[in-house]
Amino acid sequence: MTIPQFPDLNPPTRILLGPGPGMTHPRVMRALTAPTLGHLDPELLKIYAEEQELLRYLFQTKNEWTFALSGTGTSGMEAALTNLIEPGDDVLSCIHGYFGARLAEIAERQSAHVDRIEKPLGQIFSLEEIESALKKKKYKLMTIIHAETSTGAEQLHIKEISAAAHKHGALIVLDTVTSLGGIPVKIDEWDIDMAYSGSQKNLGAPSGLAPITASPHAREVIEKRVKSISSFYLNLKQYANYWGGAHAYHHTASASLHFALREGLRVIAEEGQENAFARYRANAEILWSGLEALGVPPFIPLEYRLPSLTTAKVPAGCDPHKVRAQLLNEYNIEIAAGFGALKDEVWRIGLMGYSSRRENITLFLAALKELI
């Protein structure tokens, strides 16, 4: 067998304006290379404790079960559902984009009976629509996406939806992958049972960790399960006993990624998340008016348009995929195509965390103007 030989790593320097990953903050890059610690080193356990406090601040929660799982945001989706669902459970999946549908698929893989309610791409649910679905059956839990990465829509009324779920005896699992750190997420005020996110969107860190938080009620449901959880790797009880409790070995977590996430969270805490949200919103408004001026208007109504992710309508006669490739190859700017039925209709432009900077917006708009 010949031994493969490859040259030095030399990736291009991209300006990441897609739906995630966002750009890694330079302070996070430096933190990444701190000397590696063992997964049970008391110094790493201290870092976990700090990360937990920072995550509780971002999630606005007192939940003891607040961790960063050793996987991407998708592992957070799977952990939330795998820990809560037992075979045969009834689940209501509210789908207003690709990620809502992914949650339904994950629930079915756990042998749940899943009922779906769906909105066309680009719309969100009214409280009444969800409440009327909740009335039809006694669901163990409902799932909903706070910020749909496939459309750039923010699902509003989360507090009211959560109250409706609880009134009808269902738990609520909220996906905050694209919202956490970008818009307010208020786990305790909204009474959310389980929420998770990813390190690589608004948090300014590389991908690879999934912040997750579980309410005392969710925890009780997990502790009272009849059938054991199908996953060992994403088992939250074992996480709780590794991050806290006996600090028992569960898996060899990546100190490097935890150094990075702690630093990304610290950057947000130093600015104050409300200040960061206001800055992101102001930047998004500059992007939106620039796009309008170019005849590439945002697709989502202002009322529920996400500052962290904008879908913009491709002008008539323009090949969206050619423009996207030119942005990447000629300008080193990454944006994404639309999802599913919107594939040829919109671009997806992210301003996530450290990517949300005035210079990126001005450059992107100028480059787009040159290409369309």
Add this chain to the structure above:
Amino acid sequence: MTIPQFPDLNPPTRILLGPGPGMTHPRVMRALTAPTLGHLDPELLKIYAEEQELLRYLFQTKNEWTFALSGTGTSGMEAALTNLIEPGDDVLSCIHGYFGARLAEIAERQSAHVDRIEKPLGQIFSLEEIESALKKKKYKLMTIIHAETSTGAEQLHIKEISAAAHKHGALIVLDTVTSLGGIPVKIDEWDIDMAYSGSQKNLGAPSGLAPITASPHAREVIEKRVKSISSFYLNLKQYANYWGGAHAYHHTASASLHFALREGLRVIAEEGQENAFARYRANAEILWSGLEALGVPPFIPLEYRLPSLTTAKVPAGCDPHKVRAQLLNEYNIEIAAGFGALKDEVWRIGLMGYSSRRENITLFLAALKELI
């Protein structure tokens, strides 16, 4: 809610001589901070293709399904079993330490019927013992650990065990977490159906990725499943369609970790893995004779003692945990306690990848001499 504020990250510089993570190679540290790429960037897909070639070299395989999963070695264990097992399948778990038992637990969480055969800690199986277990029932698969991280024993006769498994109609899943890159692993010559490892042991990279390889036969079994795989996150068919095929989005993989793993693998390929194995072995022999001279003899017979991980008998009258804490707190040297019943009997001393250097061994032996 008060905003948590923490000081600059400032972890101590540890010399990692435990059972993993090993020390991150300085070249890998530099690769980690290359500019972040999106998970569908053509430049990242090129890096995956290179990583695959390097992993195939390390695994000594032509398997098309050779990837690095976005999780730790434990995610590799779970992926191997979750993809192959359907509820009610009969599984034979050969247990000669903690990780063998963990595989049995993961198989049971997938609703398999698991039969266990066990050896006392520090022993390995004979071919006859495994063959006689295989004769008792028609198993769908058997699991075995190549290098038991809990004892430092190398399970010999893997090629013959694999032939016996196949003769009796069972697939073989081989755990190579502590062996890959440290001792020869010959997936094709041994006819192994599924094997996996972790990026943080002999590969010199941070934790967070799990190399995995599946034979065409394993792939066929997965493709002919009746029940869908319980995991979306660790679904190998979806990995195959992300790393290859349509390069369809599956999850937001961490470019930073892939930069790191590619570099760690490249370091090994430049030296040639046989040369690296010889160097590790020579270093281990220096450690072993040093330990003998201190009255801390290796616990595992030379015949099947791992060069990458040595269990050494704690001398009478010595508090192993106090010495371990002193090594960490006074010398910044990490070693580990024994596992389970060996907790107070042995230390576990790893020489993995970049940790396996003469200066580390000399320092460790000198420090240990000062403490016992």
